[in-house]
Amino acid sequence: MAVAKRNMVQDFIGFVLISAVCLSNSIADSARYANADWKRSEQNQGGSHSCVARRLEDNSEEVSCKTLVTFRQKSPEQYANKVRQAENKLGQLESQYDDCQQETERKGRLIRTRALLTDLIHRLVTEEDIHALQNSWDLLNISPDFGTDLVIWMLDNIPNMRARFTKFNAEQSSLLQN
Numbered sequence: 161m162a163v164a165k166r167n168m169v170q171d172f173i174g175f176v177l178i179s180a181v182c183l184s185n186s187i188a189d190s191a192r193y194a195n196a197d198w199k200r201s202e203q204n205q206g207g208s209h210s211c212v213a214r215r216l217e218d219n220s221e222e223v224s225c226k227t228l229v230t231f232r233q234k235s236p237e238q239y240a241n242k243v244r245q246a247e248n249k250l251g252q253l254e255s256q257y258d259d260c261q262q263e264t265e266r267k268g269r270l271i272r273t274r275a276l277l278t279d280l281i282h283r284l285v286t287e288e289d290i291h292a293l294q295n296s297w298d299l300l301n302i303s304p305d306f307g308t309d310l311v312i313w314m315l316d317n318i319p320n321m322r323a324r325f326t327k328f329n330a331e332q333s334s335l336l337q338n
Contacts, residue, residue, distance in 0.1 A: 207229035213221045 207227065209225065209227045211223055211225040213223045215221055
């Protein structure tokens with residue numbers, strides 16, 4: 161009876177060990193791959209799985225399992241196609257990088273040009289010019305005929321404004337007559 165219980169316990173331990181091995185194999189089978197293109201399908205593999213139990217001195221069992229998996233290789237052309245696709249993608253990425261680098265250089269030139277233009281404007285327009293313009297604006301703004309005075313001031317102070325204003329009015333009146 162004691163021998164039967166010991167055999168049942170040993171069988172139970174063996175079952176638990178085999179279940180644990182099978183469970184770990186099923187977890188490994190369901191693992192996700194970083195690049196699914198490189199995972200070999202089950203159709204391209206074959207193999208065997210075997211477990212051996214060995215009785216130890218203390219009447220427990222040691223279970224060792226062996227899995228042999230063989231893969232059928234794909235043809236070299238398929239691997240060459242993958243390499244060509246990767247090289248093409250690399251070429252596209254290098255081209256995009258060059259375009260981005262050129263765009264960055266263009267933006268840098270534009271920023272430098274804007275900075276030079278701002279510096280040039282500040283050098284050309286002096287404080288006296290700004291004060292004179294402010295005084296003229298204040299004088300125009302104070303008068304009751306602000307709009308009329310502004311037009312007259314523009315006609316007198318902006319080069320070619322009187323000629324442009326006259327030409328514009330002549331064109332408008334000819335359009336109204338038609």
